[in-house]
Amino acid sequence: MKRFLQDFMRWGILGATGIFIAKTLNDYWPEVRALQFQPQAGIFLSIAIAVAIGTQLWSAILWGWILALLQNPVPKRWAMVTFLKNAPAKYAPGSIWHLYGRVVAAQNRGIGLELATLSVMLEPLFVIAGALGLALWYRATSVPLILALTGILIVVHPLVFDKLWKGWRGLRGKKTFGTTLSEYPLSILMGTLWFMGLRSITFLFVVFAFTPIDWEIYKPLMSGFGFAWLLSLVIPAPGGLGVFEASALHVLDPYLSPAILLGAVCTYRLVTLCAELIGAIAAHLVREDPLILS
Template sequence: MQKLKPYLRWFILGGTLFFIAKTLRDHWQEVASIRVGAEAWGYLAIALTITLLAHVWTGWVWGWILAGLNHPVSGFWSSRVYLQTNVAKYLPGNVWHFYGRAWAAKAAGIPLEIASLSVLLEPLLMAAAALIVALVSSSAAYKGLQLLGLGVVLVAVHPRSLNPAIRLVGRLKKPKTKVDADSTENPAPAIPPIQHYPFLPLLGELIFLGLRGAGFCFTVMALTAIAWEQVPLLLGAFSVAWLLGLIIPGAPGGIGVFEATAIALLDNHFPPAMVVSAVAVYRLVSLLAELAGAGIAWLYSRRI
């Protein structure tokens, strides 16, 4: 499997890009005929602002995760680090943003084990939030599979699941020392156990997914009129597409996977040319928001 893993990543990326390219080729004339007016630019500006706000917010939520792991930090610090490292997810490997956050937390005095656990919990809570939004917003098939996945994630982030893992990591990291056989002293553990279920970070990630979904809806509104009853469909499709982009390997930043999934889910409900245009424009909006967030965080760090 290790030998096949690099080829699997290229196969997934190549397959999704081929699907998108074929769809674009089949509807190229319709895509080229779409015009963006003054009102549409206003919708895109709202989509950009909301998406940027979503990234700032989820950086704050990462601070809540660290606080739940008994290492509280400033929300301004966690948002700044999150924004500065977020663009690294587009590098090959799709792990460098996690690596950057873990080492930034370690440099701030947080044990590396706790920092690593926080960046593991973050995508798990995001995945749970995406599944909840998809289940509530959409009437799509595979709800049984979505419920199963949600149950697995919710159990995985429970303290009864996390604390044994923390104790195991603590024992593996603990240096071997000679202890007096007559001594009854029990040193305090380096990593305190987690006491509470991460309800607040989960709520925070739900708000994050809601903001990202709203940004996607405004992007669609820039290209076509939508009715209120179509909003749940868009939110559900966005959540599933975003989740698959998060968990499927070989797609840094979810590029290709998100677009292909969104096109497949929305193709029967909206004109194909509009869907292709919307996912392409939303990718641009998302990239601009992430770059703007990284720039703002860098300027903020220069002032402190």
């Protein structure tokens, strides 16, 4: 029953956001039809795809850092290949198969199930912190965002996190073992902020393909993008589909016309999908570890 309710809520949210996007598209259909790419759109979109691929690689490196933080260091090449191979699976029903694939790969490398699972559970927490940081760049006085970021910064402190982890294991009747986090993850937190910055830069290049923008709105566009991405992380939907698009249409409305926003968010989704597919194909063409012969 619980699983049914979770799936119902997840797909219900996807349906609701789809209806919102469809209504917005219908309301502004004449403007959308009139949209045209800029003469240099091909260059801008190529750069956007390149940055999106780089973002995927950086995210893979961050996952490797998380495993090292959990005292299970892995080669960067293995982390990147494993991450890229499984990235497209996030869009499958359930939204967990990309995580499941990485957990299984980590187990095959000799990492325990619990720590492998913990690594993919911590990853979205760090990314949420990065998204909060980017959102606060323009919304510096937003108390809810400040409180949420402060809470995460406290939770990921080794002393606090270890107590929470051991308490959770104790409730499940399991023995505790050592410390989980080797140090305060400052480098990972800064890395996820850079990750969100790369995401927002990808979006900016997509916008450039449709229209030039004034320097004054770069900051609110990037910060608003971070807030929209944050909502897509915390609101359950397969791969954030629909949630990001609907959130971006609402949050960025003061800075871009609805027609341009519709074109930009849809094109951005295609750009990221292309980047993930290119990354996955490339990952299947190389060895996970050059020192391990298949």
